[in-house]
Amino acid sequence: MPTISKITVQKKAKQRYNIYVLDRQIERYSFSVDEDILINYNLRKGMELDEAAMKEIAEADEAKKTFHLAVHYLSFRMRSEKEMKEYLVKKEREESHISQAIQRLNSEGLIDDLAFSHAFVRSKVNQGFIGPTKLKQQLYEKGVAEKHIESALSEYDVEWEINRLQRWKDKQDRKSGIVKDSKQQQLKKWQTQLMTKGFSYEAISQLMRTFTDEKNNEEEREALAYQGEKLFRTYKKRYTEPFELKQKMIQALYRKGFSFDDCKAYVDEQMRGMSE
Known part of the structure; x- marks a missing residue:
């Protein structure tokens, strides 16, 4: 039966030990174990190890490696139980060892x-x-x-959302320059953006009502002029007949969220300027 002939500390991993055995008068490296395994199994020089014992020790050491991997993974940030399990599966650890590791992590409060x-x-x-x-x-x-x-999420209710959205809107107002979009178009853009960010319809709707009340006619005219100038530069080259150009301009501006009356008034003014 193989007998432990020598135990040495690994150079690059001081918590691990190399176990050498004397088998048929020949000394050879047999396996390595974690320090806890060495102590738990009272491994020492002269101890006899049969095949079953070595298999049990190897199994315990693999379980210990799995636990060490889990603790290392936690050193970067907290993890959910699912995250931990997926990580250990990715590392190709045994399912039984993963279950043992997660159970211990839970019992020690390392996963919660x-x-x-x-x-x-x-x-x-x-x-x-x-x-x-x-x-x-x-x-x-x-x-x-x-x-x-x-x-x-209990403290992040609709009131919290509304306050958070109002601060966000104030920030948008401070950095806004030329008004480029109609009130309606801006509302749609913001609704889409805020829904994507995970805010509730109730909170967004309240913000939108505030925005509707605040945006004045001057800003709407400024946005209409900005969009109209862009369209005129393109459409004048595409539509040479005045009536068709007028209709296409009104339709395009209306689709951008401006009122029909404002679109018509703006286009009529531009068309008069072209004919003079």
Whole structure:
């Protein structure tokens, strides 16, 4: 029966040990183990190891490697249980070892989906512009249970959304230059953008009502002039007959969200200027 003849510390991994055995008077390297495995199995020089014992020790060491991989993965940031399982599967660890590792991580509080969901939401909200709907979707994708998601998002209600959207709108107002879009077109763009960011329809609708009340006629005329000049430069080359040019201009501006009366008045004025 093979007997442990020598135990040495690995040079690049001080927590791992190389086990050498004497088998039929020939010393050879047999396997390596983690320090915890060395202690748990009381491995020592002169100890006899049969095939079953070595297989058991190797199994325990592989389980230990899986746990170490999990802890290393946690060193970068918190993880959900699903994220951890997917990572260990990707690393081709044994299913039984993955289950053992996750069970231990849970028992030691190293994995906690409730704490993870709260930390995830706080981080996302602090780092970027994102709404509860998208946060909920992202947590679902990470395998977090519904009750934990609801807990994490409990303070981010419609009132919070409205305040967040108002700050966002104030920022847009400060950096806006020439008004390029009609009120209607701007509303559509913002609605699409904010829905994509994960804000609720209720909160967006309230912001849109505020925007509708605030945008004045002068800004609408400014946007109409900007879009009209662009269209005239293109359409004058395409439509040489005045009536057709007028109709195409009105239709195009109307599709951009301006009122029919404003479109007609603007185009009539431009057409008079062309004929003079």
